[in-house]
Amino acid sequence: MAxxxxxxxxxxxxxxxxxxxxxxxxxxxxxxxxxxxVIEVPDDLGQKVIDQFTKARFDARGFIEETPAxxxxxxxxxxxxxxELSAAVVEKVLAEDLDKVKEEAAKEDKELPVPxxxxxxxxxxxxxxxxxxx
Amino acid sequence: MPEVRIxxxxxxxxxxxxxxxxxxxxxxRKLMEKCSAVYDIKPTxxxxxxxxxxxxxxxxxxxxxxxxVEGSMTKAELESxxxxxxxxxxxxxxxxxxxxxxxxxxxxxxxxxxxWLLIRxxxxxxxxxEIEEVYEIVPGDVAVRTFGTxxxxxxxxxxxxxxxxxxxxxxxxxxxxxxxxKYTIINxxxxxxxxxxxxxxxxxxxxxxxxxxxxxxIAHQTRNVPHTGHEALMKNAxxxxxxxxxxxxxxxxxxxxxxxxxFPDEAIVEGHEMVHLAGYIKPERHLVxxxxxxxxxxxxxxxxxxxxxxxxxxISFHMFGRDHAALGEYYDIFATQILWSKGIPxxxxxxxxxxxxxxxxxxxxxxxxxxxxxxxxxxxxxANCSHKGIYSRYSGSFIRGLINEGxxxxxxxxxxxxxxxxxxxWQKFGYPFNNEKYxxxxxxxxxxxxxxxxxxxxxxx
Numbered sequence: 001m002a003x004x005x006x007x008x009x010x011x012x013x014x015x016x017x018x019x020x021x022x023x024x025x026x027x028x029x030x031x032x033x034x035x036x037x038v039i040e041v042p043d044d045l046g047q048k049v050i051d052q053f054t055k056a057r058f059d060a061r062g063f064i065e066e067t068p069a070x071x072x073x074x075x076x077x078x079x080x081x082x083x084e085l086s087a088a089v090v091e092k093v094l095a096e097d098l099d100k101v102k103e104e105a106a107k108e109d110k111e112l113p114v115p116x117x118x119x120x121x122x123x124x125x126x127x128x129x130x131x132x133x134x
Numbered sequence: 135m136p137e138v139r140i141x142x143x144x145x146x147x148x149x150x151x152x153x154x155x156x157x158x159x160x161x162x163r164k165l166m167e168k169c170s171a172v173y174d175i176k177p178t179x180x181x182x183x184x185x186x187x188x189x190x191x192x193x194x195x196x197x198x199x200x201x202x203v204e205g206s207m208t209k210a211e212l213e214s215x216x217x218x219x220x221x222x223x224x225x226x227x228x229x230x231x232x233x234x235x236x237x238x239x240x241x242x243x244x245x246x247x248x249x250w251l252l253i254r255x256x257x258x259x260x261x262x263x264e265i266e267e268v269y270e271i272v273p274g275d276v277a278v279r280t281f282g283t284x285x286x287x288x289x290x291x292x293x294x295x296x297x298x299x300x301x302x303x304x305x306x307x308x309x310x311x312x313x314x315x316k317y318t319i320i321n322x323x324x325x326x327x328x329x330x331x332x333x334x335x336x337x338x339x340x341x342x343x344x345x346x347x348x349x350x351x352i353a354h355q356t357r358n359v360p361h362t363g364h365e366a367l368m369k370n371a372x373x374x375x376x377x378x379x380x381x382x383x384x385x386x387x388x389x390x391x392x393x394x395x396x397f398p399d400e401a402i403v404e405g406h407e408m409v410h411l412a413g414y415i416k417p418e419r420h421l422v423x424x425x426x427x428x429x430x431x432x433x434x435x436x437x438x439x440x441x442x443x444x445x446x447x448x449i450s451f452h453m454f455g456r457d458h459a460a461l462g463e464y465y466d467i468f469a470t471q472i473l474w475s476k477g478i479p480x481x482x483x484x485x486x487x488x489x490x491x492x493x494x495x496x497x498x499x500x501x502x503x504x505x506x507x508x509x510x511x512x513x514x515x516x517a518n519c520s521h522k523g524i525y526s527r528y529s530g531s532f533i534r535g536l537i538n539e540g541x542x543x544x545x546x547x548x549x550x551x552x553x554x555x556x557x558x559x560w561q562k563f564g565y566p567f568n569n570e571k572y573x574x575x576x577x578x579x580x581x582x583x584x585x586x587x588x589x590x591x592x593x594x595x
Contacts, residue, residue: 006532008541029526031508033544034536055395057531060457060467065531066395069539108538109569114561115542119554122408130410130417133330134338 003046004063005090007076009035016080025085037079041087048094053105068105140350140376143340143448144495148202148225151336151446155196155319159587162320165262166590169252171243173235175260177391177577178428180303183570184577189255190390190426191231193582196261196319197335199425199443205316206233209269212312216279219438219482224492228438229430230276233263233317234309240268251313252593258584259321266315277305281432281464287480290434290469299461300393301430323582329389332403334423339384339447342421348381352451352499353444355459356387357429359397359405359556361547363528365414366504366513371453372419374499384421384449386440389581390428393461395534396568398576399424401559405552412551423447426581431461434473438487445496453499474498504528506546537566 009017009026014035017023026035041049046064050056055066074097078089093101156162178186194200202225207215212230214222221227235243245251251263281302282291295302325333334342343351354368372380385406389399397405403424410417425443430436436459437452444452458470466472475498477483477490487493507514507525519525528547536543543553560566 008536008539010541030506030544030546031526033546034541055393057462059529059531061527061529061532063529063532065529065535066538067535072535072539110571111564112538112560112566113540114564115540115557117542117554117557119557119561122412122551122554122558125408125411125551126404129331129407131331131407131422133325133327134333 001043001062002040003043003058004061005039005041005046005049005075006036006063007039007072007079009037013076020083022079022083022085037085039075039079039085039087039089041090045087045090049090052094052098052102068101068108070101070104070108074101138376140450142349143343143351144445144450146198146201146336146446147442147494148223150201151198152195152201152204153198153337154204154317155322157322162259162587163590165250165318165320166252166259166593169250169262169590169593171245171249172252172254172589172593173239173243174254174257178234178304178307180307183394184391184573185300185307186304186391186428187577187580188233189260189580190428192253192261192317192319193323193426194443195231195317197337198446199336200231201336201442201446203227203231205231206263206312206314207231208267208314209312211314212271212276216276217482219435220492226438226487226490226492226494227442228432228435230280230305232271232308233313234271235311235313236309237311239309240311245313252589255323255582256580256584259587259589260323260584261317261319263313263317264315265313269312269314270310271308271312273306273308273310276308277302280305280430281435282481287478289478289480290466290472291464292466293464295464299431299464301432301461304428304430321584321587323584325582326579328400328404329424329581332387332407332422332424334421334447336446336448339423343382343448346382346418350375350380350451351382351384351449352380352453353440353447353449353496354383354385354453355440356385356402356406357392357396357459358530359401359548360409360552361528361530361533361543362506362513362545362549363504365409365549367453367455367501369415370504370515371451371499371501374451380451382419382421383415384423384444384447386444386447387422387424388427388429389424390426391573391577392429392568393431394568394570394573397534397556397566398559398563398568398572399581400562401556401566404558405555408551408555409549412549414549429459431459433458433460433465434469434478434481437470437473441487441494441496445494449496451497451499453501455501456503471500474500534567
């Protein structure tokens with residue numbers, strides 16, 4: 001059974017593949033709220049990816065998830081370079097980029113930058129919880 | 135005419151709620167006088183990381199979540215649970231509940247059957263174990279038998295369990311000596327915020343339901359910050375009831391040491407609370423609670439402990455989704471629903487757990503899946519929507535991946551207020567998920583503090 005690797009396409013990544021055949025392969029998900037590219041990989045290659053990262057797993061949809069962000073960045077970089085969505089992209093990353101990915105992933109496991117968003121509205125709501133301690 | 139109205143809450147599993155908490159300090163002192171040794175609880179470690187703390191099991195036993203279990207299991211009880219998923223009394227119970235210590239500690243303590251052991255937590259007296267029996271286990275054997283194997287349980291176990299499975303690691307990491315006997319909490323812990331406002335042990339939960347006039351209540355099991363698919367599941371599953379939908383929706387989070395990469399428990403309970411604070415479900419109909427338990431991720435086996443807990447809380451229905459309380463591909467993704475629709479004979483269930491002797495009053499609500507469908511313009515139920523190629527399936531792992539990449543989940547996935555709760559705890563812990571640092575710090579902090587209590591003189595030596 002095939003497995004899948006999804007890469008989220010934000011504005012910056014979209015710009016990087018603009019005008020290439022990859023642009024047509026971008027899928028909309030959640031009603032257009034997000035865009036992604038999907039690589040289909042054979043089972044054993046999927047397992048090889050999972051084996052590289054402690055948190056990585058196949059989810060119920062058959063997608064390889066919870067890989068480090070550094071791995072997704074490397075995958076996208078190779079997709080843009082090779083202009084294809086094939087298992088060869090994943091093989092290339094595993095063969096040539098893995099050490100760097102693992103090095104970056106180790107840093108990622110310790111700290112991730114907190115998003116700069118205003119959360120004062122939820123702090124206000126939490127001042128008056130409906131449920132109180134006994 | 136058969137009565138279709140549900141007028142009362144279901145009885146506790148086993149008939150009577152266990153309450154083994156001594157609230158009178160004088161009585162606590164008297165009980166401590168009978169103890170012959172003191173033991174400081176240590177977390178169970180796997181490769182140096184905490185994966186379990188037996189204090190959570192002691193809390194869940196003594197406050198009645200695990201009724202009718204009253205303590206650490208005897209060898210005969212353990213065998214019965216592993217063989218038949220039944221206590222010696224015949225009541226269904228899925229997991230070994232054990233007080234394990236190392237051989238070295240056992241020698242130091244010098245205790246045996248008939249002795250009472252004072253258990254300390256965070257340096258303070260916490261509970262007493264009345265030792266009935268001392269025996270040895272082979273932890274790996276307990277682990278394999280707890281979760282099953284493809285050979286013995288071919289209906290649902292797909293591949294052998296291994297060290298990528300947190301629950302399996304918990305049992306493999308147990309100490310070999312088991313002290314069996316009843317627990318009694320003698321120094322009632324104080325729940326730390328934010329957990330204190332979600333602490334509804336069975337007795338309090340039942341009182342709360344009665345105060346609210348609820349007789350039909352549905353449970354939502356969670357180990358996640360709720361996405362909109364969870365919210366749709368809760369709202370739609372709650373249409374079951376009697377002559378009207380359920381009075382109440384109870385979220386019961388499993389709080390304890392979890393796997394690296396899951397959300398911190400603080401964000402999970404507050405994320406669910408935000409569903410009612412921000413008005414997506416009326417707070418009059420929604421109650422957020424939790425149980426202290428180091429999740430075993432045992433899919434169908436875990437669903438049985440969920441049934442025990444939630445029936446004891448007075449809950450009448452339980453939603454079971456795909457991949458219930460699962461991790462990896464060890465079990466069939468519908469294993470829990472198979473158990474609750476026809477049973478799994480190799481695990482001791484020729485019929486669903488509500489239709490066997492010693493089984494449950496709680497009824498399953500087996501739900502397939504909700505997904506987001508832009509054509510239906512709703513969080514659609516998979517048995518309704520046939521817009522293949524258009525709908526988007528939810529995946530907790532996918533959402534955690536988005537957050538990991540610094541992408542703010544859109545409102546189609548997370549309510550903005552719920553995501554901001556994630557950010558609140560991200561600011562606090564410096565990381566949005568459980569990592570080694572968080573798990574180690576929380577294992578020192580735990581979810582409780584204990585009031586100071588003097589040790590009796592004979593135990594100070």
